[in-house]
Structure formats: C-alpha cells, structure tokens
C-alpha cells in the first residue's frame with residue numbers, strides 16, 4: 318500500500334493544519350493492516366481523518382494520515398429490525414439518503430451531516446432533545462482494527478463496548494458501525510423569539526414542549542431564538558429559502574459587517590441586535606427529519622463547546638450574561654447555541670450519567686480574519702469548571718487527565734484500556750496526548 322507524500326490537511330474551520338509524511342486512502346481491511354504494520358515498524362503515529370470537521374486538531378498528524386473515503390459502503394440493512402451496518406468512512410448525509418430510501422432514519426442529528434459516521438462517533442456527535450441521547454447511544458456494534466492489525470467486534474454484550482462507543486479514535490480504527498434506527502419521520506418545527514430569562518425560568522416547560530428543543534442566544538441582548546421540533550404526520554411544507562434574506566443578508570452582508578467590526582468593535586452588539594430583529598419572525602415548517610435537524614453552517618469559526626448538568630443551565634447563562642454586561646469592552650458574535658441531551662452510560666461521553674445542556678460558543682473569522690476571543694473563552698472555561706462541565710471532544714479545550722478523572726468516573730479505566738489496546742501509542746497525536754497526560 319503506497320502512501321502519498323506532500324498532502325496538506327486542514328480542518329474545515331481552517332484553524333488547524335498538518336503535512337503528514339504519508340497519506341493513504343485504503344480500499345480494504347488488508348490495506349489498512351499493511352499501513353499499521355508499516356507504522357509499527359517505523360514507529361509512526363497513524364491518524365484516521367474523517368473529513369476534518371472537528372474544530373480542534375484531534376485529526377492531525379505529521380506522521381501517517383489515513384482517509385477511509387473509499388471505504389464508505391453500505392454493508393447490511395435490516396428494514397424489519399431497523400438496523401443498518403455501514404463502513405466507517407461513510408458520510409452521514411449519504412447514510413441519511415440510504416435510510417430514507419429504506420423508510421428508516423437516525424433518531425437524532427446535529428447541525429450538519431457532512432462528517433463521516435466514524436468521525437462523528439469518535440467525538441460524541443450530538444443533536445438536541447432532553448429525551449434523546451447522543452448519536453453514539455444508538456450504535457449497537459463496532460468493528461475495530463487494533464494497532465496490532467487484529468480485528469475485534471464489540472457489541473452490546475461485549476466487555477469494553479461502552480468504552481469503544483466513544484473512543485476519540487485512540488483505541489483502534491473503526492471499520493464498521495451498526496446503528497439502531499427508527500422508521501423514517503418528518504419533523505414539524507416552529508421557530509419563535511423569546512426572552513432568555515423567561516425561557517430559563519420555565520426551562521422544563523420549553524424543553525418538554527417538543528421532541529427536539531434548542532435555542533440561540535444573541536449575546537449583548539436578552540433575546541433568544543427558539544427552535545421546537547416534533548415528529549408529525551402533517552404533509553411536507555419545507556422552510557422557504559430566500560436567497561436575498563438567507564444568503565445575501567444572512568451570510569455575505571453579515572460577514573462583511575463582522576469584518577468591519579474587527580476595526581470598530583463597538584458595532585458588534587448592534588449587529589447582533591439587528592440580526593435578531595431581522596431573523597426572529599415566527600416560522601413553522603414540516604420536512605424530512607434530517608432536513609430539519611441540519612442547517613447551513615457557512616461561517617468559518619472558532620468553537621468552544623461543553624456540557625453542563627441540565628440543572629446548571631440557568632446558573633451558567635445568567636452568570637455569563639451578567640459578566641458580559643459588566644465587561645463592556647468584551648464584544649462577542651451571536652449566537653450561543655444551547656442544546657440538550659439525555660444521559661447515557663458511555664464511559665467518556667460528555668453526557669455520562671448526566672442529563673446535560675450543551676453550550677456552543679463561537680467566534681467567526683470574517684474573511685479569515687482573527688478576532689480576539691481570549692477573555693470570552695476564559696470566562697466560558699471558568700463557568701464550565703464551576704458547573705462541573707465537560708468539553709466536547711471535537712472542540713478546543715485545555716483539560717488534561719488530572720481534570721478529566723474528576724469528571725469521568727471511568728476515565729482511568731478508559732486510559733488503561735487504551736494502553737492495553739495500543740501499547741506503542743500509535744493512535745496518539747498531540748491533541749490526544751494533552752488529554753491523557755497530567
């Protein structure tokens with residue numbers, strides 16, 4: 318199996334990049350085995366890159382990079398048991414289409430479906446809904462190639478299955494994933510404006526008003542835009558797309574305004590407010606599940622995301638809002654995305670044994686220009702720690718093993734398993750080394 322030299326890899330947000338010594342696109346398990354053999358002989362790190370949608374450097378390496386882009390096939394589909402088995406390199410959008418054609422669907426999805434199924438599973442891909450765990454929870458079997466080249470199948474009854482279910486890519490190479498689906502469904506979504514304090518004071522009522530509730534807070538204002546989606550039998554009535562409003566105003570003009578605001582930062586609170594006013598009219602539409610779960614994410618951005626215990630949601634957000642009011646020199650882009658997931662029992666899932674609220678903080682890079690975000694990031698990290706929060710594994714954070722063992726009762730056990738399955742640490746890059754060192 319020959320590798321390509323000189324490949325340049327960067328993540329979607331163009332915040333991290335690398336030049337692997339060799340880049341491989343294997344087409345079979347035998348070829349992956351040969352790459353691992355070569356890596357073991359030459360003492361090289363091997364990272365599988367999905368499609369590089371992680372905002373952190375979790376997929377980067379200067380040693381050997383593997384893409385499973387050619388290993389993206391459907392392996393089995395059982396329309397009766399509603400189960401599907403696919404190769405790890407399959408993109409989630411391709412899987413959505415295959416499932417739809419077979420009258421099936423994934424129960425929950427996040428904002429996009431561009432990523433590979435293995436990449437999504439590795440980092441704990443989530444959507445929203447207090448009764449819906451992260452996507453990993455629905456996985457019933459994973460086929461893993463270990464550093465030694467041995468292939469192991471982990472399923473519900475296997476020891477360590479709950480470790481393999483969210484593995485950060487450091488236990489082995491995911492060859493295939495089997496997922497429990499549900500019958501294809503439509504979602505009826507309503508978008509409506511509200512006041513942050515009002516939603517927080519009746520959070521239970523809002524989150525239980527729909528299967529999938531999320532909201533976007535516009536910092537420097539007390540406004541939120543709520544999205545409430547539930548399964549429905551109503552006829553299709555998709556959201557109307559307006560090139561002028563959604564693309565010209567919502568993207569091109571906004572990027573230009575945020576660029577101008579890198580010179581005149583006092584403009585940012587006004588931009589946030591105006592965009593809330595322009596886009597907060599009430600809307601209601603019905604579409605296929607994945608068309609409603611997903612939306613256009615066009616802006617290159619830095620992202621910080623964590624889970625906190627659900628009951629801490631109001632505490633975190635009200636403290637953050639007050640801090641922003643007390644620090645008028647800190648000006649930040651909208652929006653803060655607030656989502657929810659049901660607790661699970663996956664060893665290092667950010668929702669391990671904890672009904673959770675996800676807080677996604679972003680800072681755009683208009684035309685690639687960096688805008689200062691240090692204080693805003695630091696405050697969010699401080700609040701995450703105060704609330705016993707856990708970072709999203711795909712996003713940048715400063716946590717190390719000494720922090721993580723306090724948050725994850727099974728972190729030591731996970732690390733011990735990692736050392737057993739990958740004794741020469743060929744799956745560990747700098748990003749993961751930070752997580753597993755004190």
Ligand SMILES: Cc1cc2nc3c(=O)[nH]c(=O)nc-3n(C[C@H](O)[C@H](O)[C@H](O)COP(=O)(O)OP(=O)(O)OC[C@H]3O[C@@H](n4cnc5c(N)ncnc54)[C@H](O)[C@@H]3O)c2cc1C
Pocket residue numbers: 329330364365366367368369370371372375376385405406426427428429431432433434435436437438439440441442443444485486487489490491492614711
């Ligand atoms: C615009 C945008 C929106 C997003 N929205 C959400 C969201 O709503 N919810 C959410 O949870 N996340 C979200 N993310 C984060 C994103 O979903 C994850 O980072 C993502 O799932 C990564 O998938 P990937 O295929 O790009 O993998 P990569 O980022 O390339 O890799 C991620 C990790 O998986 C490992 N890996 C990949 N494939 C394999 C394999 N076959 N075997 C072993 N290890 C492997 C890599 O080595 C790396 O450690 C978003 C990201 C972007 C850019």
